[in-house]
Every structure is written in C-alpha cells, then in structure tokens.
Amino acid sequence: MHNPFALIGKTILVTGASSGIGRTIAIECSKLGADIILTGRNESRLQETLSQLKEGQHKYIVADITIEEDIITIVEQLPTLTGCVHSAGILGLVPIQAITKAKINEFEQINLHAPILLTKQLLKRKKLAKNSSVVFISSAAGVYRVSTANALYAVTKSGLDAFMRSAALELASKNIRFNSVNPAMIETEALSNIPISEEQKNANLAQYPIKRYGKPEEVAYATIYLLSDASAWTTGTEIKLDGGLTLS
Amino acid sequence: MDIQLFIQNVADQFDELNVELTPETNFRKVEGWTSLVALLVITMVDEEYGIVLPPEEMRKTNTIQELFDLVASKQ
Ligand SMILES: NC(=O)c1ccc[n+]([C@@H]2O[C@H](COP(=O)([O-])OP(=O)(O)OC[C@H]3O[C@@H](n4cnc5c(N)ncnc54)[C@H](OP(=O)(O)O)[C@@H]3O)[C@@H](O)[C@H]2O)c1
Numbered sequence: 592m593h594n595p596f597a598l599i600g601k602t603i604l605v606t607g608a609s610s611g612i613g614r615t616i617a618i619e620c621s622k623l624g625a626d627i628i629l630t631g632r633n634e635s636r637l638q639e640t641l642s643q644l645k646e647g648q649h650k651y652i653v654a655d656i657t658i659e660e661d662i663i664t665i666v667e668q669l670p671t672l673t674g675c676v677h678s679a680g681i682l683g684l685v686p687i688q689a690i691t692k693a694k695i696n697e698f699e700q701i702n703l704h705a706p707i708l709l710t711k712q713l714l715k716r717k718k719l720a721k722n723s724s725v726v727f728i729s730s731a732a733g734v735y736r737v738s739t740a741n742a743l744y745a746v747t748k749s750g751l752d753a754f755m756r757s758a759a760l761e762l763a764s765k766n767i768r769f770n771s772v773n774p775a776m777i778e779t780e781a782l783s784n785i786p787i788s789e790e791q792k793n794a795n796l797a798q799y800p801i802k803r804y805g806k807p808e809e810v811a812y813a814t815i816y817l818l819s820d821a822s823a824w825t826t827g828t829e830i831k832l833d834g835g836l837t838l839s
Numbered sequence: 840m841d842i843q844l845f846i847q848n849v850a851d852q853f854d855e856l857n858v859e860l861t862p863e864t865n866f867r868k869v870e871g872w873t874s875l876v877a878l879l880v881i882t883m884v885d886e887e888y889g890i891v892l893p894p895e896e897m898r899k900t901n902t903i904q905e906l907f908d909l910v911a912s913k914q
Pocket of ligand 1: 606607611632654657680681701776778781
C-alpha cells in the first residue's frame with residue numbers, strides 16, 4: 592500500500608519516551624516501521640514502553656539529559672539516526688512572585704538546555720544522517736499565547752522555538768531538517784500534577800472551540816509527518832495543535 | 840507547627856484581606872481567593888514547611904484547619 596508517511600528503514604531517537612507524549616510517539620513510529628531508541632531516567636517505565644512497540648530493532652538507554660556526561664553517553668552508543676524527537680520536558684505553574692533561581696534552572700535545564708546540548712552532540716559526532724529530521728515537542732504556550740503562572744514554562748518553549756528555527760537555517764545545507772509540534776493541553780499524566788480544581792478545568796476546557804483537550808496520538812501523528820519523507824521540503828516550521836484555542 | 844503563624848502565612852498570600860482568618864475559615868469562600876492565590880499558598884507551604892502539597896489532596900481541604908492538618912501530617 593502506498594504510504595507517504597511510512598517510516599520503514601528509519602532509526603529514531605525519542606527522549607521522554609518513558610511517559611506521556613514521548614511514549615506514544617515511540618509506539619506510533621514503531622507501527623509505521625521505524626526502529627526506535629528510547630531514552631529517559633526511569634528504567635522500568637522505559638521497559639514498559641519497549642514492550643509496547645511493534646517488532647523492530649528497538650532499544651533503550653537510561654540517562655538524565657540534564658547532565659551533559661549522560662548526553663554524551665547516549666550519543667556515543669547511537670547508530671546513525673534518520674530522526675530525533677525531543678519530548679522530555681516538565682510542566683508546572685509558578686506565579687511570578689514565587690520564581691526562584693532554582694526554579695528557573697529546573698525548567699531551563701530540561702526544557703531548553705537538554706535539547707540544545709543533545710542536538711550539539713548529535714551534530715558534532717555526526718550521528719544525524721543527511722535527509723534526517725529533528726522534531727521538538729514545544730508548546731502553544733510561549734509561542735502563540737501566554738497564561739497566568741506559566742511564565743517559566745513559556746520562556747523555555749519560546750526559547751526552544753528560536754533554537755529550532757536557528758538550527759533549521761544553519762543545517763539546511765546538510766539537508767537536516769528541524770521543526771516543532773506545538774500543542775495546547777494534551778491529556779497526559781503530567782496534567783494531573785497541575786493544581787487546578789474541577790471547575791477551573793471545565794472553565795479552561797470551555798475556551799477550546801473543539802470542546803476537548805488533545806490526545807497524545809494526535810501529537811504523534813503530526814510528529815510522524817515531520818519525521819517522514821512527506822515533509823522533505825518542510826524545515827523551520829511549527830505545527831500548531833490546539834483545537835482552535837488560539838483562533839480568538 | 841504553630842497554627843497562628845500558619846494562618847499569618849496564608850493571609851500573606853492574599854493581595855488584600857477584609858476578614859480575619861481563623862482555623863474555621865473556609866478559605867475558598869474568602870473574597871480574593873483565586874487560583875493564583877492557591878498557587879502562592881502551595882509555594883509558601885513548600886518554602887516555609889518544606890512540603891510539596893499534592894494537588895488532589897489540597898483540593899479536598901476547605902478550612903484553614905484542614906489545610907494545616909494536611910501540612911502537619913506530612914511533616
Ligand atoms: N501534556 C501537555 O499538555 C503538553 C502540552 C504541550 C507540550 N507538552 C510537552 O510535551 C513534552 C512531554 O510532555 P508529557 O505530557 O508527555 O509529560 P510526561 O508524561 O511527564 O513525560 C515527560 C518525560 O520527560 C522525561 N524527563 C523529564 N526530566 C528528564 C530528565 N532530567 N532526563 C531525561 N528525561 C526526563 C520523563 O522521563 P523520566 O521521568 O523517565 O526521566 C518523561 O518521559 C514536554 O516537553 C511538554 O512540555 C505537553
């Protein structure tokens with residue numbers, strides 16, 4: 592069957608693959624024929640993801656990518672990649688008057704420094720093949736909109752957006768593409784850690800013209816488009832997935 | 840843990856308070872209580888008492904006493 596989105600023959604590194612969006616991306620990519628290398632800190636959760644992948648040459652590497660040595664350890668073990676998805680990240684609400692240097696570092700290290708330094712090592716050690724595709728799981732926050740108590744998160748995601756476009760320009764001559772997927776609220780476990788009441792959640796949901804939050808699979812499908820050869824001429828682009836939230 | 844000090848710490852998170860908070864006060868009904876104040880209370884509990892309040896447990900509390908008991912139970 593003709594499928595322009597097939598990932599057969601591709602080898603893809605997925606960060607944040609032990610949970611939520613990263614896990615779903617890994618599973619969906621394996622269904623389209625890709626070999627997946629999973630990474631995250633929690634080994635048992637990585638094994639759980641591994642067990643859910645469709646057959647292929649998959650493996651996982653346990654690492655904390657806020658530590659530069661761990662990034663190097665990952666990259667040294669990698670074969671040449673044709674794709675990389677950066678999904679590791681944290682969410683959290685911090686009112687401006689509650690911001691501390693430690694909080695800033697916590698957000699920036701995983702949401703911004705880790706994907707930048709991992710990209711650097713992949714390039715330096717020539718692990719990204721010509722025609723490969725790098726996808727950042729960014730956000731609607733910071734890039735298209737901001738909301739109360741979300742400043743630190745928004746800062747990291749708008750920074751990541753600027754990095755994505757810079758990399759797209761700098762690596763275009765090598766035909767390595769960089770794009771992002773920018774979702775608004777997606778139903779994952781990370782959301783249950785945000786302290787909002789049921790009424791607040793309903794009020795928030797009412798702002799979405801398509802009256803629901805997104806699903807991890809929907810983020811995966813946009814990511815698959817960017818990883819596949821169907822998007823071979825697409826670089827430096829954000830795909831907004833927001834159920835219409837930012838239209839008005 | 841001292842409840843009077845705890846009440847003062849909670850009160851400090853409001854912009855302006857027109858009532859006096861007591862252990863029996865339902866803080867969710869106090870004028871000026873917003874989701875932002877709730878986040879500031881969570882931050883205060885973390886900074887002053889070293890406790891990270893799980894949102895689902897915090898959601899079950901209504902009075903200052905209940906909130907205080909929750910924090911005390913984690914210490
Ligand atoms: N959920 C949403 O509504 C939403 C909306 C827009 C964008 N996003 C973005 O989507 C991405 C994934 O979010 P999610 O909802 O899937 O969250 P999640 O379920 O909490 O998953 C986060 C992942 O990041 C990994 N991670 C965190 N710190 C790490 C570290 N120091 N080193 C290595 N891995 C680390 C975690 O793995 P370990 O714990 O095993 O290390 C986990 O696999 C994030 O970048 C987030 O900003 C989410």
